[in-house]
Amino acid sequence: MTDTAVFPDLPPHYYLANFASIIDTVTLRYGDLLTQEEGDWITAFHDLPTNAQCLLVRFLSRKGHWFREDKLNYPEIDNLPHAISSLAEATFIDIERTPPFDVLCSLLTKPELLSHFDVLPLDKKSKKADLIEEIATHSPTAEPLTFSCLHVRLDVMPIFLLLYFGNARQDLSQFVLSDLGIQRFESVSLTAEVRLFTSRDQMKDWLDLSSLSEQYWQLSEKKDKHALLELSKALPFTTAWPPLERKRQRLINQLAREQERAGNIEEAMLLFSQSSLPPSRERQARIAMKQSDWSRACEWVNDMLASPFNEDEKDVAARIAKQLAKKTDFDxxxxxxxxxxxxxxxxxxxxxxxxASAAHFTEQGWTVWFSENLLLNALFGLTFWDIIYSPVSGAFLNPFQRSPRDMFSSEFYAARQSAIEERLHALAQQTQEESVKQRLATFEQKYGLANDWVVWGYIDKEQITAALLSLTPPQLVACFERILFDPKSNRAGHPDLFMVKGNTCQFIEVKGPGDKLQHHQVRWLNFLNSHHIISKVLYVEDANKSPCSNANS
Known part of the structure; x- marks a missing residue:
């Protein structure tokens, strides 16, 4: 018999309370950046009766701006007709019986279209899209519908969601997880002093660039190569605001790759030259190599080797360097x-x-834990917990973040360098017992709070204690510095097993039949051993098929 989690029932109007949280936070942090129309909208919303507020939030939570009155089914909302009339009276919605043709076609089913335009000679076997085209050719004058269509006049959600979640596509499901107690979050500062946007222009530019990015993904899914290439012409100019510039450069790299794949090398190079984010330098080096421009290729590779942006760029630079060495006198x-x-x-x-491998080492007298991307990350999260959630401009937009927005970029360290270096220095001076005491105190105080570094269900105090008593503080500092160099890449690739026996510990990366070490796994194995942390790779064959010699354990 398996245990089934039992969650509390949500209050019937939970979504209204959640939406109120959004507009209250937005007003508190960004009231000075809202337009008069947006401010008036919030004031008028607060003046609505509860049933009208609930219905409006339901509308805003759905796609589109048009809704059929006869299809509304919200049993928790009292007196729907009154809610509708209240919204219309306060000019939040329009009530129409003759909506625009495209809206009418989107709201009606195929049978309803055939019935509504029954005076036209239509092919009943046509698909709905073909049927709509056929109706349009007759330029019909539509009769009023037998039901009302409700049109939401001002869609404030893109702005409100941008200011609250950092994007205009977020839905409200995160609130439900919190309401059910599935996720609990650390309390963070959400004051105006540490907000992300400081001007209306920043908000507009962000939404415009987000729209461009959305177009890119839609065209990519459709594989519309011509439109993708044309999209490059719509890119905005360089901006001095770092968050927006990083967002712009990520899109630049994607569009540059499209140009490169299409054989438009000049256009691709022009785009890549506007980006400092990977894989810009790599692609320019590879393009130069294809053109036999060895000197230029060497310059790009030397740049990457001298100041790699992250682990992947460092790794790829070393691989390209080997290729260049075969063609040139590249060192x-x-x-x-x-x-x-x-x-x-x-x-x-x-x-x-x-x-199976863990069981084998257990038989050899080791105490074994599964550690892949768990143990070192948890120690990192517990060590820097307060710094991770400290108030930094733009880091936290809402109460539902597992980590700051810049957690997995180089900006995380740069924005908190002083505090991080102070923590690393203090850790290096600690005894192992002091380190255990501090980490376990954080473990107990923060247990269960959502954190991108600590997976509570797979980490326990026994494992943390064993690791901290067998790894020296300087070894921990080295591991944390490596993670900080590239949090996104270096939070992965950690060995599968961690084990202790007496005063000895070791990591084991397990590889089954046909499995090979990945680049990031090799990097971690080399790094750990370079700091005298025993780390091995174990190749396991199936004894039922091809027995081999036993490992030295």
């Missing part, structure tokens, strides 16, 4: 030796290879 960096030991083991694989 290729010496390849890093594999600092890790490779073990080989034969086990009957009646379960996951990691589980």
């Amino acid at each position: 290729c960096p010496v390849a890093t030796e594999h600092l890790y030991e490779a073990l080989h083991l034969s086990l009957p694989l009646d379960t996951r290879v990691e589980v």
Whole structure:
């Protein structure tokens, strides 16, 4: 018998309370940036009766601006006709019986269209899209509908959601998770002093660029190559506001790749030259190599090797350097030796290879935990918890964030450098016992709060204690510095198993039949061993098929 989680019933008007949270937070943080129309909208909303407020929030939570009155089904809203008339009286909605033709066609089903335009000679076997085209050719004068259509006049959601969630596409489901107690979040500062947007122009530019990005993804899904190439012409100029500029450069890279794939090399290079984000330098180096412009290619690779943006760029620069060394006198960096030991083991694989391997080491006297992207990340999250959630401009937009907006970029360290370096220095000076005490205190105080670094269900105090008593503070500092260099990449690739026996600990990366080490896994194995943290790779064969020698454990 399995246990089933029981969640509390939501209050019938939970969504109204959630929406009130949005407009209250937006008013508090961005009241000075709202237009007169938006401010008046909020004031008028507060003056509505509760049933009208509920209905309007229901409308705003759905796609589109037009709704059929006869299809409304909200049993929790008292007296729907009164709610509708209240919204119309306060000019939040229009009530129409003869909506525009395109709206009418979107609201009616195919059978309803055939019935409504029964005077026209229509092919009943046509698909709805073809039927609409056929109706349009007759330029019909539509008769009033037998039901009312409700049109929401001012869609404030894009602005409100942008200011609250950081994008205009977010839905309100996150509120439901919080209301049900499925996720609990750390309390963060949401004052005007640390808001993301500081001007109306920033808001407009962000929405415009978001619209352009949305067009890119829609055209990509449709594989409309011509329109994708034309989209490059709509790119805005460079902006001095870093968050928007990073967003712009990400789109530039995507459009530049489209130009490159289309063979428009000059256009691609022009776009790539406007971006400092990966893979801009890599692509320019590869294009130069295809053109046999070895000198230029060497310049790009040297730039990447000298100041890599992240782990992936550092890795790809080293691989391109090897290619250049074969064609030129490029001084290729010496390849890093594999600092890790490779073990080989034969086990009957009646379960996951990691589980079978853990059982083997347990039999050898080790206490074993599954640690892949769990243990080191949890230690990082517990060590820097207060810094992660400290008030930094633009970091937190709403109470439902597992981490700050810049958590997985180089900006995270740059914006908190002083506090981070102070914490690392203090950690390096601590005894292992002091480190255990502080980390466990945070563990107990913050247990269950959503955090991108700590996966509570897979981490316990015993594992944390064992790790902190077997890894020295300087070793932890080294691991944390590596994560901080590239949080997005270096939060992954950690070995599968962590184990202790007496005063000895080790990490084991497990590879089953046919499985190979990935680049980020090799980097972590080499790094850990370079800091005298024993880390090995274990290749496991299925004993039922091809037995091999046992591992030295």
